[in-house]
Amino acid sequence: MQILGILVAFATAALAGMGVGGGGLLVLYLTLALHMEQLSAQGVNMLFFAAASAASLLIHARKRKLDMRVIVICAIFALGGAYGGSLLANAMETGLLRKIFGGFLIFSGVLVFLKKEKSSDSSSAEKGEGRANQKKNKGAQKHS
Numbered sequence: 001m002q003i004l005g006i007l008v009a010f011a012t013a014a015l016a017g018m019g020v021g022g023g024g025l026l027v028l029y030l031t032l033a034l035h036m037e038q039l040s041a042q043g044v045n046m047l048f049f050a051a052a053s054a055a056s057l058l059i060h061a062r063k064r065k066l067d068m069r070v071i072v073i074c075a076i077f078a079l080g081g082a083y084g085g086s087l088l089a090n091a092m093e094t095g096l097l098r099k100i101f102g103g104f105l106i107f108s109g110v111l112v113f114l115k116k117e118k119s120s121d122s123s124s125a126e127k128g129e130g131r132a133n134q135k136k137n138k139g140a141q142k143h144s
Contacts, residue, residue, distance in 0.1 A: 005034075008026075008029050008033075009026075011025075012025050012026045012029070012048070013048075013052070016052060023045045023048060023049055024045075024105050024108070026041075026044070026045050026048055027041045027042055027044075027045050027101065028105075030044060030045075031098070037094060038094050038097045038098050038101065039089055039090065039094065039097060042089065042097075042101070046082070
């Protein structure tokens with residue numbers, strides 16, 4: 001069972017790196033496969049996210065691509081939100097917390113789907129414009 005956990009951790013990290021949202025998958029695995037309480041699973045997810053963010057922060061810091069003022073402002077709001085969210089989550093029933101989490105996952109999935117639809121439509125239009133401009137340029141070269 002421990003090997004499966006390690007494989008799931010690597011898979012979730014890989015998916016998170018590709019932008020799939022590995023944290024949501026991790027919570028699903030922890031609650032459904034390991035029967036962990038929702039609140040504990042979300043706490044593990046936060047630790048996972050913190051580790052991934054810390055690694056990313058180090059890489060960007062080395063490349064000097066950080067605006068420290070923005071980081072401090074975001075950190076202050078993130079800490080306040082995390083504290084408030086943990087108080088709220090502790091006060092809720094586990095069933096309600098699961099429903100809210102599930103709704104959030106569905107909502108996020110719909111947003112990602114709509115965003116991909118929109119970006120594929122705009123990239124198709126850009127490709128069409130690019131071909132039209134290439135044909136124009138070829139026609140102009142023939143006449144000159």
